[in-house]
Each structure stands twice: as C-alpha cells, then as structure tokens.
Amino acid sequence: MLKVEINSAKEGKDAYFYGKFNGLTDEKMINRFYAASAAGVKIRLIVRGECCLRPQVKGLSENIEVHSIVDKYLEHARVIIGCNTGEPLTYILSADIMNRNLDKRLEIAVPLLEKYTAKVVRDIFDIQWDDNVKSRDLSHNNINEYVRNGLKPVRSQDEIYYYFQQQKK
Secondary structure, rough: HHHHHHHHHOOOOOOOOEEEEEEOOOOHHHHHHHHHHHHEEEEEEEEEOOOOOOOOOOOOOOEEEEEEEEOOOOOOOEEEEEEEOOOOEEEEOOEEEEHHHHOOOOEEEOOOOOHHHHHHHHHHHHHHHHHOEEEEEEEOOOOOOOOOOOOOOOOHHHHHHHHHHOOOO
16 A cells, blocks of 8 residues: 555655554564655554654654554554545554564455445544544654644544444434
C-alpha cells in the first residue's frame, strides 16, 4: 500500500496512509513510513502503546503525525487505510507493527471489500483522530501532550457509541 501512495505522491496525486495499531516498533516498517513521508505521503497514525517512529522531524518525517489514545475501554483494533489513487482501501489486521509479529509469526491483513463496512471503519478512524479529550499528540518533540485544539470536546469512545446509535435509525 505504501508503494502505491509513494507513486501517487510522486505523480502529484492525492496520497495518504492512515493506520491504527497498539504498537509500532518494526524498524523496516518505520523506515518505509519515513520514505513515504519524504515522497509526500500524508500519514496519520494512532498508536496506543509503544511507538519508535519519530514524527514531525524536519527532513525525516515531516508528513507523519502520531496520536495515542488511552481511555476507559481497552481497544485492540488494527486498521490501515490507503488513498489508493482515489479508491480508498481499508484493511483490518491481526498484528501490531512490531518485530515479534512481523518476523516470527503468521499474521493476516484482510481487505474490507463491502463498501459500507469499510466506510464505517474509516469513519471510526476519523472520530478517533478528532479526539481532543483522551488523545495525546506524539508529534511535538516527544512531549506527549494531550491534543487540545479549542474545538468542542470529542472523546472518541463516547462519540463512537453515538455514531452507532445514529446508524440504527
């Protein structure tokens, strides 16, 4: 997916990659994220726990933003979303982006081919990205500050509940 986004960015097309993981420690994948950032791919990552990637470093990862959300309910969702030349691809994953998972285990990524299900997963990612109550921004000098943007408070765990309530109507 990153190769497609890198090629799109080099051609001047929209290119983005979004991901949600519990951990991001695999050096090979981190270097691929850096290469994608250098090519102009906009990258948004939600990493709940360990994150060895250094976002927002001039000349290295300027196009990468990383948030971390730790709230009342433990979440294990692992998702990747790519622009895919305007036809977004959404996958759910069995593994975090960690050496122990990618080098020593058999893991799987499953594309969400049903459009409504893929849209719901992308909507949930967007709700979590907009969290400004429990989300911390890992992008500013490793200070790990809470995201406070002056907008109406968005606590993603609550907002996702409301989202699904609206889907039932």
